[in-house]
Amino acid sequence: MDDERTDRTEPVQDGGPRRRISRKNVLKAAVAAVPLPMLLGGVALARDTKPSDGLLTPTPYCDDGDHPTPPQMEGPYFKPNSPLRDSLIQPGTQGTRLTVSGFVFGLTCQPLANVLLDWWQADVNGAYDNVGFRFRGHQFTDQRGAFKLTTIVPGLYPGRTRHLHVKVQAPNQPILTTQLYFPGEPRNNTDPIFDPALLMNVRQNGSAKEASFDFVLRVRGGTTPTPTGKPTEPPGGTWSAGTDYRAGDQVTYDGAPYACLQPHTARAGWEPPAVPALWRRT
Incomplete structure (x- = not known):
């Protein structure tokens, strides 16, 4: 199977191939290198593209014709039956507060309501709760296709960069399992499954951080009927x-x-x- 993250090539006059660099790939590379305190945006978001009749690139955003970004591995720490909640903060929770917000769109960049998002992540020390449901929870997009999660910046554990896990499912549609990443992380360069296509926009807000990310699912059409x-x-x-x-x-x-x-x-x-x-x- 071809690697869907590989850029396309085009012939040139001298007979050799040249790599076609899209605006999206340039943005992704730039954001990956920007230190976190400086970042105010940069990764294209689906909300920036107007709805159209043409099909758009699935996950993570509607943009300019790159290959679709594949799902990422579930990993060993997923647990079903997470509680319904939009905040993973509990009394005594330690760590830097993080708010993740965004939208879920279909292939025509129309918002999708009632989409299930099931989140799980490591705590500030890089550990997962495999007994209970700390830092685990699921929620649904509202009628605008919007979601908002309140949590903390996850800690590091051996072999991985900082990341959030999520399963995303529109009603009566397949499940997308993927991971979201933070720009400016040194381990982004050494994590074997890190994908810059899954970088969030992150900015500092006082002592907390705010992140944004838009999902695009392989769903035709728009908002689910209320x-x-x-x-x-x-x-x-x-x-x-x-x-x-x-x-x-x-x-x-x-x-x-x-x-x-x-x-x-x-x-x-x-x-x-x-x-x-x-x-x-x-």
């Missing part, structure tokens, strides 16, 4: 939209049994077969 809240009964099942489910609840859908993995309010498009992050077939 759920009406009116329960609907699918054929042959007890699952219904508008119902508040708790972890462990049992339902049937289209003749098959399912167990709820995490608390949520059911919505159209989140039927059990379509959202494995919320339901497990039993």
